[in-house]
Amino acid sequence: MKQLHRRDLFAWSVFNEERDLDFHSYVWVREGGNVVIDPLPMSPHDHAHLQRLGGVAFIVITNSDHCRAAELLASHTGAKVYGPAAEQDTFPIICSRWLYDGDEIVAGLHAYELQGSKTPGELALLLEHTTLITGDLIRCHLGGELCMLPDAKLADRKLAIQSVKRIASLPGIQAVLTGDGWPLFAHGSEALHHLARSL
Template sequence: MKQLHKKDLFGWSEFNQERNLDFHSVLWVREQGNVLIDPLPLSDHDLKHLQALGGASIIVITNSDHSRDAANIAAQTGAKIFGPAGEQDNFPVSCEHWISDNEEIVPGLIAYQLEGSKTPGELALILENTTLITGDLIRAHIAGELCLLPDAKLADRDLALQSVARLANLSAIETVLTGDGWPVFKGGSKALKSMLEA
């Protein structure tokens, strides 16, 4: 796993040839139990690294299309899986907890429910006020420039833009770690506002 912009954050990626971009997963290392977000399959190297960092206690899935390898990793680590409340009736993975809007999942990690994306109630996560972790709706196909999921995949573009505006108003966001595409490590709030203006 790669060190991200903070000492307690790590990530690993997988290149998707069909979309010509990287998919990403995040590990937040914390004394009270590590949190994995949208975990892709782990290589042997990354699994050993995860174990060395204390394993995982919670896996957060932002939307059903990002369930990825969560069930397998949960079986390996004993982690509990948390999913979006908006998809509770049809989620592809068994979850121990369903996350609602504005819920503090663990201290320092707040969930925001997004509307208008391709799945109902997709989650975005705010970590310690300054780092936004996204699933599908907010992405970056070009380095340094955020964009929305393509219109053809949106359930409601206006609602999607309202959801992004809500996040853009959180002026403390410095970093955006996208589930798909490039991360934005500096000026995250500004990048969100620029996306809305475009």
């Protein structure tokens, strides 16, 4: 796995040829159990690295299209799986907890519901007020510049724009770790404000 902008954050990625961009999964290493977000299938190398970091206690899925290899990882590790509450009636895998807007998932990690994306109540996660982790709605196809999911994929563009602007209004965001596309390790608030103004 790759070391990110913090010593306690790691990622592994898969290049998607259809979209010409990377898909990412993230690991937050913490006392009390590591958190994995939107896990892709893992190579033996990455799985061994995860074990050296202490394994995984919690798996957070931002939306049903990002279940990816969560069920397999949970079955191998016993990790608890958390998913977006707005999808609980149709979610494709079993979750131990459903996350609502404003929930503190574990100490220092908060959930924000985004409306209008391709799935109901997609989650964005804010780590210790400075690192935003996104699923599908907020992405980065061009290095250094955030964008929104294309209109054709949105359930409601107006609600999606409102959600992006709400996230952009959160103070102190330094990094934006996208599920799809390039991560931004600095000037996160500026990039979010630029995206919000462009919509």
